[in-house]
Amino acid sequence: KNQVEQSPQSLIILEGKNCTLQCNYTVSPFSNLRWYKQDTGRGPVSLTIMTFSENTKSNGRYTATLDADTKQSSLHITASQLSDSASYICVVSPGNDMRFGAGTRLTVKP
Amino acid sequence: ETGVTQTPRHLVMGMTNKKSLKCEQHLGHNAMYWYKQSAKKPLELMFVYSLEERVENNSVPSRFSPECPNSSHLFLHLHTLQPEDSALYLCASSQQFNQPQHFGDGTRLSIL
Numbered sequence: 001k002n003q004v005e006q007s008p009q010s011l012i013i014l015e016g017k018n019c020t021l022q023c024n025y026t027v028s029p030f031s032n033l034r035w036y037k038q039d040t041g042r043g044p045v046s047l048t049i050m051t052f053s054e055n056t057k058s059n060g061r062y063t064a065t066l067d068a069d070t071k072q073s074s075l076h077i078t079a080s081q082l083s084d085s086a087s088y089i090c091v092v093s094p095g096n097d098m099r100f101g102a103g104t105r106l107t108v109k110p
Numbered sequence: 111e112t113g114v115t116q117t118p119r120h121l122v123m124g125m126t127n128k129k130s131l132k133c134e135q136h137l138g139h140n141a142m143y144w145y146k147q148s149a150k151k152p153l154e155l156m157f158v159y160s161l162e163e164r165v166e167n168n169s170v171p172s173r174f175s176p177e178c179p180n181s182s183h184l185f186l187h188l189h190t191l192q193p194e195d196s197a198l199y200l201c202a203s204s205q206q207f208n209q210p211q212h213f214g215d216g217t218r219l220s221i222l
């Protein structure tokens with residue numbers, strides 16, 4: 001069982017709507033958690049990085065939250081755009097290591 | 111432009127061929143990484159180089175052979191691959207080991 005579980009596996013929403021992606025992890029100890037966006041045919045691009053003491057971080061219309069007690073993170077996308085269609089990958093670091101989730105595939109339709 | 115360039119972008123090869131993937135970073139970073147990305151599976155870390163020294167090799171088959179001649183260049187030499195090796199191979203770099211990484215756009219590898 002992967003130590004970083006993302007849900008849903010895929011999601012389809014209409015343009016302009018909000019959505020929330022989930023990341024649950026069992027990785028321990030905890031150093032930081034990152035969200036990446038990966039467009040089709042491209043490499044992942046970092047959206048946010050959070051350490052243990054941070055419980056929310058925003059990057060434009062993307063807001064990541066972290067609950068280190070329950071080992072859960074979410075990525076909220078506000079007022080979605082067609083360009084938000086991509087895979088979103090959660091990465092948790094226990095220290096000198098990185099554990100990847102399988103990603104959520106988001107499709108935004110007009 | 112991410113500052114990490116991978117070539118070729120696509121590669122089709124037979125199981126008996128020998129080919130190499132190339133990665134170049136223009137960010138002045140000290141650590142470079144190779145990942146394998148298969149459909150619907152998490153990224154798999156293959157190799158890590160820090161200051162041109164290999165620091166991690168996650169039980170990767172010997173048919174994959176990395177080379178890091180300097181801190182800006184990373185190669186992945188391929189030999190006698192199997193059909194299950196077909197995947198997207200991503201290169202990344204970071205300022206120091208395990209810091210936030212910048213990824214290239216990958217090489218899509220297909221083994222016939």
